[in-house]
Amino acid sequence: MRAIVGFGNELRGEDAFGVDVVNLLQKLSLKDTKLITLFQLTPELCMDLLDADEVVFIDAAFCEDNQYALACSIQNQTSLTLSHHISINTIKEMLNILYNHYPKIEVFSMLTCSFDEIKNRDLYECRLNEIVKFISTKNSIYK
């Protein structure tokens, strides 16, 4: 089973990217796929991912250069901080260490520095559609 987690704040411009992607995916009735939208990542998300063989995180990432580019590596997700919300890497570590669960994890981050508004709606929607098409046309991103 594949879990797709789109997270971000829908009121903060392009930060909503991950949520918007998942909202579009919800209309497609993807097989064997669990869709999750979140405002932010919190520890209990682990419990929703225990039955997932693959987990895809989709979000917006702050970057002043290469805006609207898609970055796709968990290697860039270096933060292991823990406050009342946590990072993708922390979720991964929790799954691995606490639950002995090692799903394949992929991250799709749209680079942006616009958290007040959607600055370029054409490019934004173009990236949305690219991700949606990529995910929906493959049964699994690893097959």
Added chain:
Amino acid sequence: MKKIIIDPVTRIEGHAKITIDLNDQGKVDDARIHVTQYRGFEKICEGRPYSEMPALTARICGICPVSHAISSVDACDNILAVRPPKAARSIRRVINLAQIIQSHALNFYHLSSPDFIYGFDAKPEDRNIFKLMQTHPDMAKDGIKLRAFGQKIIERLGGKRIHPTKIIPGGVSQKLEPEVRDQILKEIPEAMDIAKRALKYYTDNLHKFKREIDSFGNFPSLFMGLVDKKGNLTHYDGQLRIVDAEGNILEDAIEPRFYKDYIGEAVEDDSYLKSPYYKPLGYPNGMYRVGPLARLNIINACGTPEADAEFERFKNINNGKPVLNSFYYHYARLIEIIYGIERIEKILKNPKTSEDTVRSYAEVNRNRGVGCSEAPRGTLFHDYGVNDDGIITDVNLIIATGNNNMAMNAGVKQVAQEFIDGNNITDGALNRVEAVIRCFDPCLSCSTHSQGLYSSTIEIRDHNKEIIKIISRA
């Protein structure tokens, strides 16, 4: 004189720094916490319809949205001059308790337990959740499960885990469905087992922290919180009580809408966090504490069996008088988790909670409304002025963390004086300075309605207030 600055303060919610002033002998002369973010939510809300306030003010924070929504709808009920139906009040109460359970769980398991397990002098790389996952995986899993228990209740009854949508002026937008009630009830035994394990771990290990107990914000102060009509613990729909350090009740059965008669708000130049105080004693003498420790210090009883059994042991710490050591905030938090689980069960089993009528309807009947609830961190006030069309004209928010501002500063100073030696500043000493703040579990995002990086800094200053060292704690 030299000054130490801790920036950022770690394992708290929000951005803060600490300054520690040293005298010529290298001893601590003063220490303060500074909250360095500002967003000005009170002004943002002006001009909006009152009906938007629960959703708007919930956005003050992604951590405490439930608390803000509860206080906000309480203020809106005042504006409408309605009392929501019993079932609606019960559903709101359950959601609020679920918020308290999940927030307390995160503080205990993920933010504070590394200090309890590895000690305050452990290597910084060991004082975190990742070490905890390796050495105490069952405890880390307990924390996740207990948080999930609370968050799922919020989602089931409030619509969303963060920024719930079903808490509205006049009541709630959806009745309690039997299958939802049964599912929550089914999860209660496991949640209670987890809470009891945490409490046992904490009380079994308390003896290791005598010096911290004695010096982590251990001083006389007033305590404030809501109580129900019997003077028992409540987090919603209560009246204010204020007691002194000896346990004398200074004020009782105060309707929250009269809060301004009792609470003043001072502003300091070096922090965006306001400093509320008890007006009759003035500023700064009117320092009071709120939150779990304060709540247990002001009540007659919890009102649920398991929590009351532990509450009796808690009261014995100071022979029935208020417990003054802020280190026991952790203890109080664990008792409140147990209370919350018991109370949720009791409310859900009451058939009236499942009644169909969950909303009262009215137009604007008053030009001012004050809402008040107990957030995880303490008493939370929302005060709105509206014109006859229901448009917000002014807003005043007193946030739980803000109520504790003076006490947190006093605690930081006490710990710094106990543990900091300007000639040999150890990481363990700096960690203790941060840890006293974690006792209060502040949410600085809420208290200043702030945004930005979540972390914090320690600055060391000499007698001329010049910074001689900055220690980053990101």
